[in-house]
Amino acid sequence: MPADPLHILIAAMVSWVNFVTIDVFFKLPERGGVSGATEIGRHIEEGGGALHGGYMMGNIVSSPDASAGTLLASCGVYAAGIPGGLFAALLVYVGNRICYDPGYAGTTGCITATFIVYGFTLIGFSAAEFIVGMVIAILTIQGISHVHSSRLLSTLWRWRQG
Amino acid sequence: MNWPDIALALCGIIALYAAVRVVLEKDTMRKLPFLNVVSFAISGSIILLIPHPLAIVAAAAYFVGSTLESNAIASKYAGGPKNE
Numbered sequence: 001m002p003a004d005p006l007h008i009l010i011a012a013m014v015s016w017v018n019f020v021t022i023d024v025f026f027k028l029p030e031r032g033g034v035s036g037a038t039e040i041g042r043h044i045e046e047g048g049g050a051l052h053g054g055y056m057m058g059n060i061v062s063s064p065d066a067s068a069g070t071l072l073a074s075c076g077v078y079a080a081g082i083p084g085g086l087f088a089a090l091l092v093y094v095g096n097r098i099c100y101d102p103g104y105a106g107t108t109g110c111i112t113a114t115f116i117v118y119g120f121t122l123i124g125f126s127a128a129e130f131i132v133g134m135v136i137a138i139l140t141i142q143g144i145s146h147v148h149s150s151r152l153l154s155t156l157w158r159w160r161q162g
Numbered sequence: 163m164n165w166p167d168i169a170l171a172l173c174g175i176i177a178l179y180a181a182v183r184v185v186l187e188k189d190t191m192r193k194l195p196f197l198n199v200v201s202f203a204i205s206g207s208i209i210l211l212i213p214h215p216l217a218i219v220a221a222a223a224y225f226v227g228s229t230l231e232s233n234a235i236a237s238k239y240a241g242g243p244k245n246e
Contacts, residue, residue, distance in 0.1 A: 008172070036236025043191035061194045062233040068225060071202055075209040076218050088218055095226035099233055131206040132169040135176050138202045142195035143180050 007125055011133030014120070015070050018113055019137065020156065022066035026105035029056040029157035033101055037062040044146050052157045053150030057142060063101035064092050066109025067141075071134040073113035078127035085114025170210045177203035191239060194232045201228040 023029075029052040032038025040058030045051045060067055069092050076084030089110035096106050117130045141149045180199035187193045205225040209217050 008169075034233060034237060035240040036233050036238075039240035040191050040194055040236055043189055047189065047192060057195050058236070061198045062229065062236060064226060064229055067202075068229070071205060072218070072222055072225065075206065075221050079209055079213050079218055080215040084215055084218055087215070088222060091219065091222035091226070095222065095229065098226055099230055128166050128169040128210060131210060132172045135173050135199075135203050135206050139176055139180070139199050143176075143183060143199040146192060146195060 007129045008133055008136070011120070011125065011129040012136040013133075014116060015074075015113070015130060015134040016137040016140065018116060019066040019070045019109055019134075020141075020153075022069075022109040022112065023056060023060070023105055024153075024156050024160050026066070026103055026108070027160075028059045028065060028103075028105060029053060029153055029160075031055055032062075033059050033103065034062050034099075044150050047146060049147045049150035050154035051150075053153030054146075056153050056157070057146065057150060060138075060142065063099035063103075064095040064106045065103075066105045066113075067134070067138050068092060068095070069106045069108070069110030070113040071131065071138075073110045074117050074127050074130035074134055077114060077117045077121065078131060082114060082118050085117065086111065089114065166210050166213075170207060173203045173207045173210065177207070191236065194236055197228070197232060201225055201232075204228075 032055050037058030041054030044054030072088035073085040076088035092106040092110045177200050180196045183196040184193050205221040208221040
């Protein structure tokens with residue numbers, strides 16, 4: 001398949017919307033799920049960021065959430081189609097329990113991402129584009145500016161609270 | 163170049179960039195989100211290099227393992243587990 005940077009850009013945006021929507025819906029920015037996540041949130045706030053966005057970033061670091069679910073679902077669909085994506089959801093569920101996370105954001109994100117990625121493969125996208133798209137999506141949240149991304153996530157959290 | 167090659171190259175570049183940010187960041191707690199990006203990029207690379215159903219297990223095991231390590235480091239700096 002010829003290279004098309006537009007596909008990666010679209011895949012990154014779809015992955016970003018999928019994981020941020022599910023994480024905010026499952027109230028990840030509300031508080032740190034484990035003491036380590038709370039500590040990361042506090043340090044991001046000390047560095048000039050926003051506390052609730054920091055909590056969500058701490059939660060993403062501390063347990064497989066919807067972002068990990070989206071990545072592993074793309075990996076699963078790439079290697080084995082829909083059954084691969086659902087198998088990845090099972091692995092994310094086990095990973096959540098290993099990391100003492102009582103939530104279902106990771107598993108839910110993995111299942112929704114499986115069907116989204118599979119749907120896009122039907123219209124000419126490759127699951128490999130979603131793998132790298134998700135890596136770019138997480139880079140924008142965790143890897144460029146913690147101050148700005150935590151403020152953005154806090155703004156989304158305020159909307160969620162109404 | 164076809165898609166898996168370009169995707170793999172991008173994952174590698176992002177992993178290297180995030181690794182440099184881990185080294186440059188002074189605050190240990192704020193290193194962890196960058197380390198998280200490295201984990202994402204490496205897990206993606208594993209499956210792009212080995213497109214086999216069992217490679218999903220390898221990628222998930224690597225990802226969950228690195229997440230658990232970050233969890234443990236952060237928890238240690240927070241003064242140990244309180245409610246977990």
